[in-house]
């Protein structure tokens with residue numbers, strides 16, 4: 001069991017697109033296992049590798065976030081291949097954006113495609129919470145945080161508060 005340190009805003013690593021995974025080997029399997037330990041410990045419903053400072057296009061997620069069941073999915077090199085409808089996520093949050101939550105405009109339904117941990121193609125269709133998680137985590141792989149999808153004013157207020165909190169630490 002390994003709990004990874006979470007990279008937090010405004011760490012510049014969160015702003016960059018992540019590198020594709022070319023081969024699923026023991027290193028990748030270990031990263032995914034450690035990511036799962038970290039996500040359930042937090043607890044969170046999703047995690048992108050870059051949130052642990054690992055520059056790889058990997059996300060994991062489990063809408064139930066049940067530590068006992070550990071029923072999570074892994075998507076490697078995922079992409080949103082279909083999206084429709086709109087909805088507002090209520091009180092969306094992120095382990096990398098401490099002490100802040102906001103409603104965010106999201107697609108109501110998406111399909112994400114990538115590889116599973118065995119290297120097989122995996123297509124996941126999500127609506128409701130799963131749709132939000134897929135959009136949120138795949139955004140991380142493109143260097144986008146959920147606060148990039150709220151108003152500039154709200155973002156500036158959060159940024160100020162966050163920088164002050166970091167200074168006071």
Ligand SMILES: [Zn+2]
Pocket residue numbers: 093094095096136140
């Ligand atoms: Zn996040």
